Amino acid sequence: MLQKNFSTETILANLRIDELNEMQKAAIEAAAQNDNVILLSPTGSGKTLAFLLPIMASIDKANKKSQALIIVPSRELALQIESVAKAMGTGLKITTCYGGHKREIEENNLIQPPALLIGTPGRLADHIRRGNITTETVQTLVLDEFDKSLEAGFVDEIAFVISSLTGLQKRFLTSATEAVEIPEFAGAADALRLNFLPENEAPKEALAIQTVLSPDKDKLETLFKLLCYLGARPSIIFCNHRESVERVSQALTEKSIVNTFYHGSMEQRDREVALAKFRNGSSNFLVTTDLAARGLDIPNIRYIIHYHLPATEDVFTHRNGRTARMDASGTAILILSSDEKLPPYIKSPVLGIDLPATNEVPEKPKWTTLFIAAGKKDKVNKVDIVGFFTAKGDLKKEDLGLIEVKDFFSFAAVRKSRVSHLLQQIKEERMKGRKIKIAVAK
Incomplete structure (x- = not known):
């Protein structure tokens, strides 16, 4: 139950949510009764609200110091959480810190300490070293998508940030997979573990998996024919490298297929433009790296196209987590060249797609x-x-x-x-x- 400053019912009304799901209810109850909680739940299941509600319950509105910190692996996830937190309507000051824009803007926002701070490991560590964050007053820590942060090489930064939180009392860790071992410095050895993952982390039934064969090692022509076959339904095309993303995007543009691309080397504003175009239907196709497999809440994505095979099962799972969210349906399509085989971890029935001989370019966005x-x-x-x-x-x-x-x-x-x-x-x-x-x- 939230403090008198905040009403759960009011917050849910502000978010236009009628009722919490079972995972969220269990997580909130666990956080109220335990100092440390690990929540494993699929992408798109509502983990953000599962930890934000306990955070709001723990914050003393009269205390003008920073009281809670959320560490995330990407700026996109940070911005998504910030959006939900502000929409809750608590009136608390919330500040987000991430790379890709001027640090001075964040420094100005940190002069008056925010009650809730959200950020990526590197930028948070930088602010702490500069004395911009009142670390000793932070009592609640959330490591959201902690497995992705560890995979991305943020171990040293996260360890430094946690070691700086001398007043830490509660920890809440979330992940969409249980494949990564939690390091000792997280201080969660005694954590209560809530596992809402499907057995063996199998893809949800709403997700269909299909393949299409490319006669050439270069899959560009096959991708073009596939998009013509699928039509203008919102689709994300995953590549393994930034250079490939731009090459694929340019090739599609030359074939009159309206698309936008998105990767980690782009300027922040360019990334925002790309995502805005995809979200609002100005572009139905987003070509991207695995950066977009986490933290982007874009509804109604119909197809996930694996232009390059995912490196691991975890990557495959998180890419596919962009579609078939909640009650929606979706399809993951893997493009296989003649020397590629279906990864062994794909156990679901897989249908092949036979592309027609004629191609009609998808309808351009309105x-x-x-x-x-x-x-x-x-x-x-x-x-x-x-x-x-x-x-x-x-x-x-x-x-x-x-x-x-x-x-x-x-x-x-x-x-x-x-x-x-x-x-x-x-x-x-x-x-x-x-x-x-x-x-x-x-």
């Missing part, structure tokens, strides 16, 4: 993503953007799709047929009293 050079820090919200586009740009509400407002910029999906007229109408107009750059996102 949406275009606009970049708006203002965000939350500029006091701009979704209502402001909708009002501006409808009043000054002659748009109807049905001409507007998904709108995302970040700290310093925003994205809006606009019906492609209306973009030119909109930009012409608003080029001399002001939003909230100032001229703001608005253009098609590149």
Whole structure:
């Protein structure tokens, strides 16, 4: 049960959730009765809320120091958790720290200590070394997707961060797999273990697995034919290397297939643009590395395409975790060259796909993503953007799709047929009293 400062019912209402699932109920009860908890549960099952509710229960609103810390393996997961935490409506200060943007922005946010701090291991360690975080007051630690953090080589940074938390009292570790041994420095040797993973971590029944054979070692032509066969359903195409991601994306573009790509070497804003386009339907195909297999909450993904075979069973599981989430269905498709075989860990019945001789390029998206050079820090919200586009740009509400407002910029999906007229109408107009750059996102 939450403290008097927060009502569970109010939080769930703010999140538009009617009821917690069994895993979440068990995790919350375990956290209330045990100092250390390890939660194993599949991707997409709601682990974020399972640890955020106990965190909110532990925070003393009168205490103006940092009281809880969440360590995550990627900036995308950090931002996703931040979004859920803020949507809970507790009024607590929440700050996120991650690489890829200016450290000075975070330093300013840390001057007044946040009650809840979310971050990636390297950036958190950097702030601690600089004295920007009040580590001695942190009492609750969450290691979310701890197995991925360890696999990614963050061991030293995580060990340093944990060693700096001298007032630590509670630990909550989560993972979608039980394949990784928990190191001693985590301090969770006596943790209560909750295992909600399917037996043998088998793929969910909602996930179908198929293969398609590529006559060439270079699979580009087979991928093109496959996308023509599948049509414009939202799909993620996984490659094993950043260079391959850009090569595949460029090849598809040259064949008139609208797509976007996403990998770890991109600038943060470019990554945000790519994800916004995929989320809002301006692009139905996302070409990416395994970076996107964790922490991205993108609904309604129909196909996962393994352009390159996954290196391990864990990678296969987490890639596929992007589709068939909760009650949805989805299909994982592996493209196999003549010298490749189906990995031995795939036990489910696998159907082959025979591609037709003729190819029809998938229908192009009806949406275009606009970049708006203002965000939350500029006091701009979704209502402001909708009002501006409808009043000054002659748009109807049905001409507007998904709108995302970040700290310093925003994205809006606009019906492609209306973009030119909109930009012409608003080029001399002001939003909230100032001229703001608005253009098609590149």
